[in-house]
Amino acid sequence: xxxxxxxxxxxxxxxxxxxxxxxxxxxxxxxxxxxxxxxxxxxxxxxxxxxxxxxxxxxxxxxxxxxxxxxxxxxxxxxxxxxxxxxxxxxxxxxxxxxxxxxxxxxxxxxxxxxxxxxxxxxxxxxxxx
Numbered sequence: 588x589x590x591x592x593x594x595x596x597x598x599x600x601x602x603x604x605x606x607x608x609x610x611x612x613x614x615x616x617x618x619x620x621x622x623x624x625x626x627x628x629x630x631x632x633x634x635x636x637x638x639x640x641x642x643x644x645x646x647x648x649x650x651x652x653x654x655x656x657x658x659x660x661x662x663x664x665x666x667x668x669x670x671x672x673x674x675x676x677x678x679x680x681x682x683x684x685x686x687x688x689x690x691x692x693x694x695x696x697x698x699x700x701x702x703x704x705x706x707x708x709x710x711x712x713x714x715x716x717x
Contacts, residue, residue, distance in 0.1 A: 601650035625697035661701030
């Protein structure tokens, strides 16, 4: 999982795909965090992406570092604990302008049943499950 985290962090931006009424939805994200040995992302509960995840938690993210790309699929699970939100906001202090651990909007989610594939045009794909 640490290798997946490091790859995503190095890319800076990843694209998260969800489904809404059978239609794929994709958007850029930038938050990634490890908390209590789980890989977390962050969003706002008021956003469409949050509603899509709550309806169908199966997601996929993709990022590219210039020579390799990573695809990570799995289920996202909401963690409403204050500690999980606080840890994310400490790692992304700029988010504190928009989010707070005590608001009803801040949402952190962790990956469950995850499978990452790191690929390139020259090397065999590497699969990491967690």
